[in-house]
Amino acid sequence: MMTTxxxxxxxxxxxxxxxxxxxIALAAAGFQVIGxxxxxxxxxxxxxxxxxxxxxxxxxxxxxxxxxVIDRLGHIDVLVNNAGVGTTGxxxxxxxxxxxxxxxxxxxxIMRTTKAVLPHMRVQGRGRIINVSSLSGFVxxxxxxxxxxxxxxxxGYSQSLDHExxxxxxxxxxxxxxxxxxxxxxxxxEADTPMPLYAAGRRNYxxxxxxxxxxxxxxxxxxxxxxxxxxxxxxxxxxTAGTTARIINAVHRVAPARIFDRVIRRFNRMPS
Numbered sequence: 001m002m003t004t005x006x007x008x009x010x011x012x013x014x015x016x017x018x019x020x021x022x023x024i025a026l027a028a029a030g031f032q033v034i035g036x037x038x039x040x041x042x043x044x045x046x047x048x049x050x051x052x053x054x055x056x057x058x059x060x061x062x063x064x065x066x067x068x069v070i071d072r073l074g075h076i077d078v079l080v081n082n083a084g085v086g087t088t089g090x091x092x093x094x095x096x097x098x099x100x101x102x103x104x105x106x107x108x109x110i111m112r113t114t115k116a117v118l119p120h121m122r123v124q125g126r127g128r129i130i131n132v133s134s135l136s137g138f139v140x141x142x143x144x145x146x147x148x149x150x151x152x153x154x155x156g157y158s159q160s161l162d163h164e165x166x167x168x169x170x171x172x173x174x175x176x177x178x179x180x181x182x183x184x185x186x187x188x189x190e191a192d193t194p195m196p197l198y199a200a201g202r203r204n205y206x207x208x209x210x211x212x213x214x215x216x217x218x219x220x221x222x223x224x225x226x227x228x229x230x231x232x233x234x235x236x237x238x239x240t241a242g243t244t245a246r247i248i249n250a251v252h253r254v255a256p257a258r259i260f261d262r263v264i265r266r267f268n269r270m271p272s
Contacts (some may be wrong), residue, residue, distance in 0.1 A: 008032045008073045009230065010066070012056055012113060013083030015043055017182035018132060021219035022080055022226045023049045029227050031078065034069050056083045056109030066116040075124055078230045079117050081110040082132040084150070086184050088206060089191025090198040091145035098192045099146055106150035111157065114172075118165065125169040130229050131158045132222075133238075135178040135245040139252055142268050143198075143205035147188075155238075162237060173229045174238040178245030179216035185209050204269055217242035 009026045013019040014035025023035040027048025035045065036054035045051045054065045069076055084106045087094070094102075114129055121127030136144060137151035155174060162172035185206070194202070225241040240249045251263055265272060 005074070006030055006032045007077040008034070008069065008075055009078040009080060010069055010076050010113075010117070011035045011080040011082060012054065012109070013037065014049070015040060015051070017184070018177065018180060018219045018222045019080075019082040020046065021223035022082060025220065025223035025227045026078070026080075026230065029231065031230075032073055034073075036065065036083070054083075056112060057104045059112060062109075062112040062116050066113070066120070070120055076117050076120060077127055079113060079127070079129045080132065080226060080230075081113055081129065083109055084132070085147075086188035087144060087146040087191070088185070088188045088209070089146075089194065089202055090143055093191030093194050093198060093202075094146050095192050098189070102146050102189060103150055103153070106147070107153045107157070110154055114161070118170065121170045122165070122168040127170045128230055128235070129158075129161075129170065129172045130226055131172065131174055132226070133158070133174045133176045135176055135240070135242075135248055137174070137176050139248060140264055142264075142270060143202055159237065171235055173235055175222065175225050175229060176238060176240045176245055176249070177217075177222045178240070178242040178248065179212035180219055180222060180242060181213055181216045182219055185213055201270075208269055212244070216244070 009031040011019055011023045011033060014023040015037035023033045024046045027033045033049045034052050035049050036052050038055055040051035040053050043051060052065055055061050085102060087102060110131055131154055133154050134151045136148040137155045141148050158172045158174050165172065222241040225239050229235055229239060240246050252260060262272060
């Protein structure tokens with residue numbers, strides 16, 4: 001990963017939360033950082049970070065943004081795919097149109113930016129694509145089914161793609177945060193066809209999510225893990241980030257399926 005000029009990192013969804021903390025941490029680690037957001041004109045970028053407008057649901061805007069970065073700085077060494085949205089509601093409460101919109105951001109957005117940088121990374125013979133997944137990328141979470149399904153898709157895509165591009169000097173890596181103290185809940189998409197029979201479960205989820213986020217790890221915890229993924233000489237395919245993700249991952253690896261199912265229901269305050 002060594003170059004004669006500072007390495008360049010492109011971070012999507014970099015104007016708040018995990019993305020902003022990651023941009024700051026990468027800049028502190030010596031990277032030239034381009035951070036993206038839908039509308040950055042009125043925002044002040046952190047030291048060492050340059051903001052660039054980007055809507056990851058647009059093929060044209062993604063291709064243009066990647067070209068701008070390469071034209072300006074000459075190369076992209078690390079792509080951090082962080083842009084995404086949460087969801088709140090039972091799976092049955094989301095219309096197919098709304099589901100497609102969520103996948104367009106959380107899954108196809110990652111695929112767009114990845115496809116845009118891969119040809120460049122293959123030619124230069126090096127690069128790392130770090131996809132921000134979630135604890136929900138490997139465990140279920142009731143009343144987050146749409147969000148969880150996008151993160152499961154990101155996990156499968158990332159692991160498979162990593163094998164396809166590794167021979168060209170490119171790695172595709174996963175970072176899996178647990179509850180992080182960010183405005184995640186306030187930015188989550190509510191189901192567009194709510195149903196009375198799910199109202200109590202939805203309220204329980206909303207209360208639990210607010211409690212878990214308020215007591216969650218600082219975004220800097222995740223940023224530190226992302227910097228390690230970007231810089232470690234022999235990177236691991238996946239890394240959890242935060243206390244809860246680490247504990248749940250350990251239980252998931254060793255507990256029998258029936259026991260883990262009970263853990264999930266207890267963690268989500270659901271009847272046994």
